[in-house]
Amino acid sequence: GEDVEQSLFLSVREGDSSVINCTYTDSSSTYLYWYKQEPGAGLQLLTYIFSNMDMKQDQRLTVLLNKKDKHLSLRIADTQTGDSAIYFCAERYTNAGKSTFGDGTTLTVKP
Amino acid sequence: SQTIHQWPATLVQPVGSPLSLECTVEGTSNPNLYWYRQAAGRGLQLLFYSVGIGQISSEVPQNLSASRPQDRQFILSSKKLLLSDSGFYLCAWSPGQAAYEQYFGPGTRLTVT
Numbered sequence: 001g002e003d004v005e006q007s008l009f010l011s012v013r014e015g016d017s018s019v020i021n022c023t024y025t026d027s028s029s030t031y032l033y034w035y036k037q038e039p040g041a042g043l044q045l046l047t048y049i050f051s052n053m054d055m056k057q058d059q060r061l062t063v064l065l066n067k068k069d070k071h072l073s074l075r076i077a078d079t080q081t082g083d084s085a086i087y088f089c090a091e092r093y094t095n096a097g098k099s100t101f102g103d104g105t106t107l108t109v110k111p
Numbered sequence: 112s113q114t115i116h117q118w119p120a121t122l123v124q125p126v127g128s129p130l131s132l133e134c135t136v137e138g139t140s141n142p143n144l145y146w147y148r149q150a151a152g153r154g155l156q157l158l159f160y161s162v163g164i165g166q167i168s169s170e171v172p173q174n175l176s177a178s179r180p181q182d183r184q185f186i187l188s189s190k191k192l193l194l195s196d197s198g199f200y201l202c203a204w205s206p207g208q209a210a211y212e213q214y215f216g217p218g219t220r221l222t223v224t
Contacts, residue, residue, distance in 0.1 A: 040220075041217060041218065042201055042215035043201065098157060098170075101154050101155040102154060104154055
């Protein structure tokens with residue numbers, strides 16, 4: 001079945017870049033997403049990339065997709081303390097919009 | 112603009128009691144609706160999804176059920192809660208099958224004691 005894996009924790013200093021990595025198994029994935037979850041809240045869609053793209057940039061966020069290796073990454077430039085949260089990678093694998101989520105990477109930004 | 116509501120925000124229920132969580136979406140019509148459970152603050156597990164009124168697909172067999180009595184209303188229920196039902200329940204919607212966006216509600220924290 002579909003599987004999405006992420007490292008569980010990442011700690012960076014304020015102002016540095018953060019890179020959160022994700023691997024997925026379903027080669028038929030159509031869209032890949034990054035969500036952010038702050039404590040006690042729902043998930044916020046940060047950005048997405050179509051499976052026929054290699055890179056997408058949106059302000060401080062850069063998404064890189066390596067389809068051959070089924071590897072997705074999210075780079076946050078100039079990381080701020082407000083970026084501290086759990087980041088989820090997800091792949092959409094059917095036209096019904098069902099998505100498989102990774103377990104999330106907890107990003108801690110130290111001042 | 113579209114908004115999604117969930118209630119209650121928190122719930123403490125004894126084992127064996129019934130459950131009803133409600134999710135409503137405003138500002139759109141015929142959305143796809145989803146129920147997820149997030150255990151211990153980690154990954155999301157898709158429980159149910161619905162592409163229309165009365166159309167429910169179950170992803171994981173369990174003692175929970177879902178219903179969609181109206182276009183923008185999605186209800187998660189149980190007749191008898193188990194301890195293992197504790198978790199953070201998230202409702203989400205998307206504009207339709209071809210859309211990529213999925214928008215999440217604020218969640219309900221359920222503790223079964």
